[in-house]
Amino acid sequence: MEIRRQEIMELLFARALAGEGMVKTNPLVAAGLVKDGELLELAAHRQFGGLHAEAALLNKYTGSLQGVELYCTLEPCVHQGKTAPCTERILKTDIEEVTFAHIDPHPRVQGRGMKKLLKAGLTVTTPVCRSQYRWLNRAYFYNQVAGLPWLEAKLALSVDGYIATESHHSQWLSGPESRHYTHLLRSRVDAVMVGAETVRRDNPSLTDRVTGRESQPGAIIVTTRPQTLSPSLTLLSERAAETTIVVPSQIEPALGEKLEESGVTLVRSELHDGRYRWTEVLPRLYRAGFGRILVEGGGGLVGDLISAQLLNELHLFNCGHVLGSGIRSARLSHKTEKVFNAPRFRLLEQHRFGEDIYIRRLSEQSLRRVGFNLTPHPRLRQRLTGVGFKG
Ligand SMILES: NC(=O)c1ccc[n+]([C@@H]2O[C@H](COP(=O)([O-])OP(=O)(O)OC[C@H]3O[C@@H](n4cnc5c(N)ncnc54)[C@H](OP(=O)(O)O)[C@@H]3O)[C@@H](O)[C@H]2O)c1
Missing domain, CATH: 3.40.140.10 (Cytidine Deaminase, domain 2)
Structure with a gap:
């Protein structure tokens, strides 16, 4: 029975x-x-x-x-x-x-x-x-304990650990199978979040163009300088109604009004030495209805969230290009002296996607930080076989 x-x-x-x-x-x-x-x-x-x-x-x-x-x-x-x-x-x-x-x-x-x-x-x-x-249901259980959205990040990395060249060229480091999988990752979340530099450089749409889900995930842009975002960007024009922008509370009222008139939603937060505190921004995003967020770079945003011990899951695509120099995958906002003190992500699974290797990791530190107990699904194994699209 x-x-x-x-x-x-x-x-x-x-x-x-x-x-x-x-x-x-x-x-x-x-x-x-x-x-x-x-x-x-x-x-x-x-x-x-x-x-x-x-x-x-x-x-x-x-x-x-x-x-x-x-x-x-x-x-x-x-x-x-x-x-x-x-x-x-x-x-x-x-x-x-x-x-x-x-x-x-x-x-x-x-x-x-x-x-x-x-x-x-x-x-x-x-x-x-x-x-x-x-x-x-880890996002919901974590939400209830932490009062924060569940955060996972996706990055495509060159062999030498860069996410773009020095001139910010990144399309495409990963192959079609990895990019297909990224759309599946988008289909599972409430919003895709990016740093402003990624928006200024790549003009992404951040939509799921694979699963045909009933509505698209929202988009969240983090910026201290909203005036640098051109109104012609896809997220501020075609997708304005689904876009949320994290802006400084001191945003100039006329600029705030202009952005809101374009259809975007603003989440205001204090700046401390020119930076946001994630412990202030993330509860606001959770209250705005985002329970699970996929962070799609760039390295500034991802590194900052790792330093704050608020990034729970990592989806990494190790790709074959060697760039020699460029934009680093995670620029931490703190320095680590000893390896044993470094933030660490536990290996959950790995797959081959065409010429790329997909690696999924879980941060036990970020979960411990809020006292959240979680055992990964027993069927998540460390595999390195074939090409598949199952998460
Ligand atoms: N290979 C990949 O998977 C991948 C994925 C995404 C992006 N990329 C590439 O990565 C490059 C961009 O990455 P990046 O590391 O230079 O920049 P980024 O992380 O996209 O954006 C950094 C910006 O985000 C805002 N920001 C982030 N954290 C903040 C905080 N705590 N407080 C205040 N503002 C914060 C700031 O915006 P303001 O400057 O407006 O204040 C900051 O300058 C692009 O070339 C893009 O093509 C690659």
Whole structure:
């Protein structure tokens, strides 16, 4: 029975991933109806503000619920949010057994959903595949603990560790398979964030042009000099409505108004010696609805976030060009004397993508910094085989 429970939960996990990049600061959740060990129906939370998985499932299934168990990846909610409490909806049905993977760490739930179900006489089983679900939903669990967005960075590196030539030429260090994979990475996040120099040099659009997701991830530009961003840049023209710019709180009012009139959203933050403090900027971005952000360079921005111990995951593409000099991949804003004191990222997996090697790493320091426990998915292995597109 325990094995069947885990198998069903894993089917739900796969379905929960349908919400990646769409549910923003909400969790990735799926729910299923099970009778005699067989899965009758399943549904997921698909969109921020949309129906919770349990409600979507109970709306969808029209058969009898006598003797049917409800499986959920996350504890059913008990509070009125953008939608009605799921526990109330469950208690209106004939369901007598509920199994879920993990307690909801949201301050308004934290076991209250479970208590309500138990008090009403239902049988509750939890946890099931708890650490696997924490990995899959790591952005949400981290958001709840840290009050910050989950940050991951993507960089394509030359053999000698540069991300562009001295004249800022970087297209393309990586091959088509790696670039395809980058679009998949974009499809999983709420926004892609870049330093202003990358925007000024490359005029990127930062869209996902591979998966056909319903809406594009947002774009975030970090700059202390918004006046240097030309209105003709793609992110300030075609994509203005989806672009957020981090600007100094002291921004000249006329410039602020002009930018906002163009459709972009401004997030204002204090400058300290001409720099932002990430511990001030990131909570603002989280409150603006960004739960998971992919940082696509450049080296100034990525290095700064590593120094601040706020970058959790790295996606590196080691490419075949040797540039000899150029823009360094991560310019830390601090110096390290001893190797053992250096920020360190644990190896999670590696793949061959055409002529490039993709390496994925996890920062245990950034997670420890906020007291967040996380075990990587057991199926993440250090592989170096074939070409594939699975994260
Ligand atoms: N190979 C790759 O994967 C890849 C990816 C991305 C970019 N690139 C290349 O990288 C180059 C640009 O990289 P870069 O390292 O020179 O610059 P960058 O990281 O793109 O941008 C640095 C700028 O971001 C802003 N910024 C970042 N952190 C800040 C903080 N804490 N406080 C205030 N402002 C902050 C500042 O903007 P202001 O100057 O406006 O104040 C700073 O000058 C380009 O040539 C691009 O083609 C390569």
